[in-house]
Amino acid sequence: MGLTIFHVDAFTDTVFAGNPAAVCILQEPRGDAWMQRVAQEMNLSETAFLHKREDGYGLRWFTPLVEVDLCGHATLASAHILWETGLLSPGEQARFHTHSGLLTAKRQDEWIELDFPSLPDRQVKAPKGLAKALGVKPRYVGRSRFDYIAEVSSENSVRSIKPDFTLLSTVPIRGLIVTAKAKTEPYDFVSRFFAPRAGINEDPVTGSAHSVLGPFWQHRLHKNELLAYQASKRGGVIRVRVGDRRVFIGGKAVTVLKAELNS
Numbered sequence: 001m002g003l004t005i006f007h008v009d010a011f012t013d014t015v016f017a018g019n020p021a022a023v024c025i026l027q028e029p030r031g032d033a034w035m036q037r038v039a040q041e042m043n044l045s046e047t048a049f050l051h052k053r054e055d056g057y058g059l060r061w062f063t064p065l066v067e068v069d070l071c072g073h074a075t076l077a078s079a080h081i082l083w084e085t086g087l088l089s090p091g092e093q094a095r096f097h098t099h100s101g102l103l104t105a106k107r108q109d110e111w112i113e114l115d116f117p118s119l120p121d122r123q124v125k126a127p128k129g130l131a132k133a134l135g136v137k138p139r140y141v142g143r144s145r146f147d148y149i150a151e152v153s154s155e156n157s158v159r160s161i162k163p164d165f166t167l168l169s170t171v172p173i174r175g176l177i178v179t180a181k182a183k184t185e186p187y188d189f190v191s192r193f194f195a196p197r198a199g200i201n202e203d204p205v206t207g208s209a210h211s212v213l214g215p216f217w218q219h220r221l222h223k224n225e226l227l228a229y230q231a232s233k234r235g236g237v238i239r240v241r242v243g244d245r246r247v248f249i250g251g252k253a254v255t256v257l258k259a260e261l262n263s
Contacts, residue, residue: 179217
């Protein structure tokens with residue numbers, strides 16, 4: 001008997017949109033090399049591995065190339081599967097023990113809200129080659145714990161960027177968030193996320209990036225509750241609520257398929 005693995009589209013309520021993640025619930029922890037091989041086989045931006053602990057679930061995330069320390073959409077997908085399969089009751093909080101500490105999720109009607117750390121950026125000088133890689137000069141560049149953030153002049157600029165991924169992969173950080181104030185209602189801001197060093201040229205919808213984007217746009221728009229759109233080809237909608245040291249990231253999820261992993 002193999003392990004059950006799920007394919008979930010996160011930050012959407014429509015299949016083949018949002019950001020796909022694989023979710024594998026383990027009977028016991030497995031080795032890093034095995035999890036990395038499974039993630040390579042799934043070939044999605046993230047594969048999440050869960051195993052039951054006394055107070056929740058251990059959770060780790062792997063791209064096809066590397067393990068990452070924080071991932072929003074695969075956490076959303078994991079919580080969705082725990083409720084959908086009945087491993088958690090509808091009113092029960094999902095608790096995940098991760099490399100980024102304890103992360104929790106709760107259901108709010110059709111939405112799932114993640115409780116994530118706030119990761120505000122600090123302004124820095126743009127790294128060499130960044131503007132050339134983007135094909136546009138940012139009006140602001142900052143750096144957070146994991147990523148750079150670049151504000152550009154308009155929503156249209158965000159949507160039209162065609163990065164040079166070979167050049168962008170030389171920037172020594174997990175990824176790059178590109179953002180602008182939205183002109184399209186009802187959204188407050190739009191973004192895209194590029195991470196070629198992690199094996200993901202463009203991530204369709206990046207929950208963890210909103211731990212940076214929430215404080216960034218709260219400061220500029222003077223709002224604690226924001227509605228965001230990640231303007232990738234697949235696209236996704238994110239609700240953001242900014243607290244003191246936490247950012248609450250809301251989204252929907254839908255299961256695409258369930259399969260058996262024979263390994």
